[in-house]
Amino acid sequence: MKKFEVKDLINIGIYTALHFLCIFLVAMLGFIPQAFIFAGIIEGFLGAIPIMIFLTKVKKFGMITIMGLLLGLITLLMGRPWPCVVIGLAAGLITDLIWMKADFSKIKFGPVCCGTMMLWTAGMGLPLFFGYRDSYLANLEEGYGKEYVEVIRSLTPDWMFIGMIIIAVVGGFLGGLFAKRILRKHFAKANLVE
Amino acid sequence: MRKLDPRTKLLLLVVINVVMMTGKITGIFVPVRIVFALIPFFLMMRETWFRGSFIYFFLYLYVFLFERFTLQDIHPVLLIILLFTTGLLSRFLAGVMMAYYLMKTTTVSEFVTSMERMHIPKVIVIPFAVMFRFFPTLKEEWQDVKNAMKMRGIGLAGRNPLDVLEYVMVPILMSVSKIADELSAASMTKCLSVDGKRTHIAKVGFSFLDIIMFLCAAAGLFAHIFLGGVIGT
Numbered sequence: 001m002k003k004f005e006v007k008d009l010i011n012i013g014i015y016t017a018l019h020f021l022c023i024f025l026v027a028m029l030g031f032i033p034q035a036f037i038f039a040g041i042i043e044g045f046l047g048a049i050p051i052m053i054f055l056t057k058v059k060k061f062g063m064i065t066i067m068g069l070l071l072g073l074i075t076l077l078m079g080r081p082w083p084c085v086v087i088g089l090a091a092g093l094i095t096d097l098i099w100m101k102a103d104f105s106k107i108k109f110g111p112v113c114c115g116t117m118m119l120w121t122a123g124m125g126l127p128l129f130f131g132y133r134d135s136y137l138a139n140l141e142e143g144y145g146k147e148y149v150e151v152i153r154s155l156t157p158d159w160m161f162i163g164m165i166i167i168a169v170v171g172g173f174l175g176g177l178f179a180k181r182i183l184r185k186h187f188a189k190a191n192l193v194e
Numbered sequence: 195m196r197k198l199d200p201r202t203k204l205l206l207l208v209v210i211n212v213v214m215m216t217g218k219i220t221g222i223f224v225p226v227r228i229v230f231a232l233i234p235f236f237l238m239m240r241e242t243w244f245r246g247s248f249i250y251f252f253l254y255l256y257v258f259l260f261e262r263f264t265l266q267d268i269h270p271v272l273l274i275i276l277l278f279t280t281g282l283l284s285r286f287l288a289g290v291m292m293a294y295y296l297m298k299t300t301t302v303s304e305f306v307t308s309m310e311r312m313h314i315p316k317v318i319v320i321p322f323a324v325m326f327r328f329f330p331t332l333k334e335e336w337q338d339v340k341n342a343m344k345m346r347g348i349g350l351a352g353r354n355p356l357d358v359l360e361y362v363m364v365p366i367l368m369s370v371s372k373i374a375d376e377l378s379a380a381s382m383t384k385c386l387s388v389d390g391k392r393t394h395i396a397k398v399g400f401s402f403l404d405i406i407m408f409l410c411a412a413a414g415l416f417a418h419i420f421l422g423g424v425i426g427t
Binding site (some may be wrong): 006017041066070073075076078079098182186 | 204207208210211212213215216265286289295316317318322323324328329332347355356359360363364366367368370371373374375377378381382386387
């Protein structure tokens with residue numbers, strides 16, 4: 001494994017910030033239960049653009065993994081249960097392996113990478129599912145009344161967790177396609193990427 | 195005035211978010227929530243940001259009272275609209291304020307020093323520090339892009355959303371990749387790329403206030419985990 005230079009680390013930090021901001025702004029929308037399906041798509045779409053530019057700067061194995069770890073850590077800072085760090089790390093690692101297979105340069109793998117990178121957002125939705133679910137909803141019910149909880153409960157059966165991940169990944173993939181077009185149209189011309 | 199240690203601020207941020215976002219909002223957690231909502235207010239007052247802290251205080255008071263007294267068993271559609279304003283704010287506001295305080299009052303050198311004291315590897319500390327300092331820069335860039343668009347008479351309303359995305363994202367990404375180059379040039383002067391132990395002139399360390407804040411955070415976490423506030427029990 002080649003050693004990281006400071007430039008690489010700075011690139012990781014900057015693009016993680018941009019990516020996270022894109023996602024966070026949209027994720028606020030997800031608080032309206034009916035909107036959160038669309039939120040997944042838009043999140044992926046917006047978030048993919050910084051990822052795509054970031055990919056063109058990655059020339060070493062491990063950079064995307066660190067990005068995933070950072071995203072997991074931010075999710076933890078936002079008060080989600082701890083497995084979100086592992087999810088973030090895994091998302092980064094998967095993306096890293098795919099991008100390595102693409103020799104860190106074949107741009108046609110880009111959209112796939114954008115898609116898999118979005119897996120980390122699964123950590124954001126964690127409180128609504130699995131063992132966390134019942135007590136989370138029961139506690140919402142105490143505060144907000146039965147009707148609201150019923151709406152959420154009906155919208156989020158356990159398989160919805162998988163559905164949510166798929167939605168985000170598809171969003172990421174579509175965003176990746178769009179970002180690829182932007183990359184070709186603007187950045188290749190200005191020689192900012194190879 | 196002694197500054198709060200960055201590690202304390204990070205811990206507080208985590209605990210505030212845990213308690214506010216995933217905790218209960220009834221019973222014994224009412225006072226817990228009040229205490230944790232007051233911590234960012236107190237810290238901001240300490241920095242003499244009176245205007246910001248009072249806006250935060252009254253906004254939170256309004257949201258808190260609203261959540262307490264009007265959100266019980268009303269019509270779901272109305273409830274969802276109200277939730278978007280009050281529920282969202284009561285969950286996010288304290289954490290956002292704490293994050294804002296953390297970013298405003300922590301310099302990069304303090305952050306890096308305290309992280310190195312905890313023996314966290316460089317590959318995590320540097321991206322994290324860059325990220326924290328980068329959010330305000332992004333806001334500035336966004337302002338600049340908006341101004342430039344206004345100057346050329348390009349409005350965002352009533353356009354194809356994909357075009358809007360392109361018009362906004364491309365200039366931001368262009369300047370972001372330039373900023374990355376400039377930052378790495380600047381980091382050369384700070385010897386970040388040199389191996390071996392670095393020395394620091396930033397003073398970090400725990401003071402009396404840190405200990406109080408630690409106790410607060412520990413008490414909050416204790417209440418959260420053992421008195422039934424935590425999810426999954």
